[in-house]
Amino acid sequence: MPKLVDHDERRAQIIDALLRTAADTGLHAVTMRSVAVEAGISVRLVQYYFDTKEQLLLAAVNRLTTRMGERVRDRVRAVGPAPTPRDIVEAVLLEAVPTDEESRVFHLVHTEYAVLSVTDPALGGRDFLAAPDEMEGFLVGQLEAAQRSGATDPRLDARQEAAVLLAASAGLGLSVLLGQRTPEDAIAALRYHLGRLFPGS
Structure with missing residues (x-):
């Protein structure tokens, strides 16, 4: 048989x-x-x-994105049973730093795909384009929760802060890929900024 x-x-x-x-x-x-x-x-x-090759590339990027979400959830679970908004924000941002082979491949492929999609409309899949917006919205929710609890300044614009955080983490992740700084240096920079955003936490 x-x-x-x-x-x-x-x-x-x-x-x-x-x-x-x-x-x-x-x-x-x-x-x-x-x-x-x-x-x-x-x-x-x-x-x-x-x-087509385009279908295969998009399937690969979607799989990487799903896996990245799983890694973020693993980071949050590792914090303990009651993670704070800062814990969750940090878990998201630290996953943007290539620290092992799996995350290196994710960021390498994801970055190349993004660049190629600028000049190839066939690569601009809806799922790929929607993911950053969804992540930004998720971070806005965490920052607003932190504002309500008094963990961060209630006068801050949560949406603008979320955009800056994502841009900073992406830039630091790229600098690690390019060998401009070590993963440890990139993580230290992110935690430095989070310390200013969440004073006392």
Whole structure:
């Protein structure tokens, strides 16, 4: 009796092959053929699951985004049963700093995808474009909760602060990728700013 194919597992195998290839050669150099070679399957099989390279790239970015959310939740759970808004904000921002191979691949691929999508409309998927807005809205909610509890200045504009926090964390994460600073230095800079935003916490 022929073995039944687990289609979700096969899709994951192809996406993982793309991520390994992108981490080695850069996202711009990835082809359906290079992914097939890395996965040990035929190009035709890759195309069975993903009609175009663009579909495959977007699936990979969406998977990375989901995994990043899981890592943030793991960080929050590690704090304890009653995390404060600062704990949650810090967990989100620290995940923007490449500190291990998984997070390095996430930021490398995510950054390359963002740059490529500027000139390739086929890469501007709704899910990819919506993710930063959703994260900003989430941070606004945490900052407003901190204002209500007295943990941060009630006069601050929570939306503007959230935008600055995301921009700062993204910039620091990129500087780590480029070798301009160490992950430890980037984390120290983020915590320095959070200390000013949440005095006494």
